Amino acid sequence: xxxxxxxxxxxxxxxxxxxxxxxxxxxxxxxxxxxxxxxxxxxxxxxxxxxxxxxxxxxxxxxxxxxxxxxxxxxxxxxxxxxxxxxxxxxxxxxxxxxxxxxxxxxxxxxxxxxxxxxxxxxxxxxxxxxxxxxxxxxxxxxxxxxxx
Ligand code: ADP
Ligand code: MG
Numbered sequence: 001x002x003x004x005x006x007x008x009x010x011x012x013x014x015x016x017x018x019x020x021x022x023x024x025x026x027x028x029x030x031x032x033x034x035x036x037x038x039x040x041x042x043x044x045x046x047x048x049x050x051x052x053x054x055x056x057x058x059x060x061x062x063x064x065x066x067x068x069x070x071x072x073x074x075x076x077x078x079x080x081x082x083x084x085x086x087x088x089x090x091x092x093x094x095x096x097x098x099x100x101x102x103x104x105x106x107x108x109x110x111x112x113x114x115x116x117x118x119x120x121x122x123x124x125x126x127x128x129x130x131x132x133x134x135x136x137x138x139x140x141x142x143x144x145x146x147x148x149x
Contacts, residue, residue: 010088013043013148015136017125020078021117023047028081031124034111035085038097044084044146050076058139067120074120082140085126086148091133094126 099110106113127133
């Protein structure tokens with residue numbers, strides 16, 4: 001009983017986005033392959049195109065930043081793939097796999113180092129905390145779309 005509880009503590013969900021620059025360059029499969037090779041499970045996935053209002057709401061925390069308008073315009077510049085990822089400590093694990101925001105500063109073998117084009121067009125998003133993961137998953141997915149066994 002106790003062991004089960006401990007295991008459950010580590011099992012997390014996080015929200016991932018394959019951003020327009022990566023979808024445009026046909027990199028969905030390559031990025032999913034990196035996710036799966038790292039023993040992270042994709043438990044929900046769909047391709048959508050954001051409205052400008054969606055992008056502004058999603059990135060609301062950055063609304064005072066100089067790059068906010070550019071960021072929102074970029075996020076609506078083409079379809080994106082939104083995903084729910086599952087794994088032990090997957091929030092931090094996926095942030096590590098993504099690499100630094102600026103691909104130039106990202107570690108080797110991270111998604112952003114391998115595929116990112118610039119600090120803005122950096123190919124992927126991942127939630128940065130448990131609270132944000134829940135808010136961001138709920139932003140894109142209904143419960144019936146997430147297959148957590
Ligand atoms: P992360 O995606 O690594 O959590 P942030 O939350 O700081 O990074 O920023 C959100 C997104 O805004 C980044 O992924 C990137 O697309 C864009 N961005 C961040 N910093 C800049 C910047 N200095 N110039 C342009 N775009 C930026
Ligand atoms: Mg962030």
